Amino acid sequence: MTYDIDSWRGFDPTRYREESPFKIHGGCGLMGICDESGSLMSGETAIRAMAIQHDRGNGLGGGFAGYGIYPEFADHFCFHMMYHDAEAKARAEEVFAGRFLVDIAEPMPTRATPGIGEPPLLWRYFLKPDPGKLEESGMSAEDFVVHAVMLINGTVDGAFVASSGKNMGAFKGVGYPEQIAHFYRLEEYEGHTWVGHNRFPTNTPGWWGGAHPFTLLDWSIVHNGEISSYGINSRYLEQFGYRCTLGTDTEVAAYLFDLMLRRHKLPISLACKALASPLWSEIDRMPAAEAEVMRSLRAVYGPAMLNGPFAIVLGFNGGMVALNDRIKLRPLVAARTGSVIMVASEESAIRSVMAEPDRVWAPKAGEPVIARVAGMDWPIHGDLHLSASEISCAVTAGAEPCETVEVG
16 A cells, blocks of 8 residues: 655644544543441532532533432432423422422522523422322332423423432532532532532533433432433333433433332342443353353343443442443542542542542443442342343333342
8 A cells, every 4th residue: 555645745633633622522520429337428528529620521511419418308309490480380380289298399599609690490399299199100109209200301391300319419500510519509418428520511502401410219320421322222211111301311321220220120230231231252251150141131131231432420329339331431430438439530539539548440341339328228139140030030020029139
């Protein structure tokens, strides 16, 4: 092969970039921190970790989720709501009135913050399912809440559910994370687990409902990357009653974890393997029993597998899980100091909180970092390697999980 050297004359490489300066696909910063002892940490901890990752975003989205922040209402579902106008608020409150007993409805505590534009109407509701309506529905309390979330997000124009779990809440909007934290007065809250996000949107616009975390019940997801399988993932989720309406790929991850962990009762290790499945070449080299399980996961959960580069952190009341895609195309660093586990996009974020961590490591591709809060109800029933038949049983059993999945 020969090359025409003359054709390169006058070539200016600075004029050509793989990505335009306003669309950096490797952007977004995230963090998660969990004290496994259950001790509470000020929201200031999460703010500090995100502020040092300021340059990973562009001011079009920031947010946090905290767990253990509403101990006085621990048995209530707390809806953090965003409304475009009073009409949307009235319509959403009609949904609440027809399904729930609302004990408290109040504006979200906020304060004027430089850099934060005109926010939507922000309200929070502490409520419980109406016992009569719940019995009539034949659903669990959790499914009853999920149905209400899907109804509001999908049919009430201008109303969006930011979070809907117990003893937790999401605080997000358009701005840098430290601005969003100041706006929501995050330093006034204390939680045993925090997740945070700094957004650099590439394929969807920056808007208040599209900021991270994305939540459902007490699951919250922060994500760096692009889920190119969003189309098939969302169609798969529709079979189980989930509707993706918020205009971003991250939404599917929150719903997939709810499906696999809460409804199908999969162990967390297997749910992570389903979402970030090993390559077929890796499966072929596994011991026979493990390979059979991995092949069954690929067969049963093929439409749920997340394609594309990603690093995600899942927060919930029992702890935290961090996961990379199966070839690690987005950064993720982890550390531990005593009972505290932390993950972030950059080690600098970790060291802003842990000056001298006991251990720092880079999680391998597709291998989760799991933190469990002592004394909390752990929603996943163990981490045993299920057989192929048990995986199928977990998926087809419906509301009643198989006994083989219910491990102590």
